[in-house]
Amino acid sequence: MVRVRLQAHPGARVERVELVDQDCLGVWVSARPIEGKANVAIERVLAAALKLRPRQVKIVGGGTGRRKIVEIELPDMDALRDCLLAYRLRSNPT
Numbered sequence: 001m002v003r004v005r006l007q008a009h010p011g012a013r014v015e016r017v018e019l020v021d022q023d024c025l026g027v028w029v030s031a032r033p034i035e036g037k038a039n040v041a042i043e044r045v046l047a048a049a050l051k052l053r054p055r056q057v058k059i060v061g062g063g064t065g066r067r068k069i070v071e072i073e074l075p076d077m078d079a080l081r082d083c084l085l086a087y088r089l090r091s092n093p094t
Contacts, residue, residue, distance in 0.1 A: 002080055003060070006046075006068045010038035016091070017049040019084050023077065025070070039063060046070065050083040 005024040012028035020026040031041035039059050047057040052073065061069030074080050 001071060002074050002076055003069055003071050004077075004080065006042070006059075006062075006070045008033075008038060008042055008066045008068055010041075010066075015041075015045050017046055017084065017087060019081065036063075039068075042068070042070075046072070049087040050074070050080070051086070 007020060007024060007026045009026060009028040010031060010033045012030055014028065015030055016028045018026045025046070027042050027046055029038055029041035029045050031037040033039075043057045043059060044054055047054045050057070050072065056073035058071045059068050060071045072080065074083065
């Protein structure tokens with residue numbers, strides 16, 4: 001289990017996930033931050049990007065702010081980086 005800082009970007013035109021710096025993810029979702037819809041979308045988009053089940057990604061801190069802590073069922077940060085690299089390659093085929 002790995003915990004990562006996350007910067008939320010609700011109301012985006014395109015949903016995506018990026019590693020912003022060494023230990024912080026940026027997650028862009030189209031859902032607006034109304035009644036927890038953006039948080040649900042963040043968990044869903046992040047799980048899809050990492051090829052995990054939605055229940056394997058959970059926001060554990062910062063539920064009402066843009067800066068959050070997310071818990072991901074991966075062994076370590078290296079595994080997370082590998083999953084994000086695979087996601088980038090799937091998203092941007094050249």
